[in-house]
Amino acid sequence: MDAAQWDERYRASAGGVWATQPPAVVREITGALPAGTAIDVATGDGRTALWLAEHGWRCTGLDF
DSSP: OOHHHHHHHHHHOTTOSSOSSOOHHHHHHHHTSOOOEEEEETOTTOHHHHHHHHTTOEEEEEOO
């Protein structure tokens, strides 16, 4: 898939394409850390970056 195809896939799904929460391992690891700066590589629909930001992290989501 190219970037335009991914954009269309996300645009067509108002509720998101995958789960609404980040992976359990992200919640487990970050729960033991003070909020800081993070980068979410291959962020997809941004659920992990958004969750981190909601929990006090300064997060950048990066995808193509």
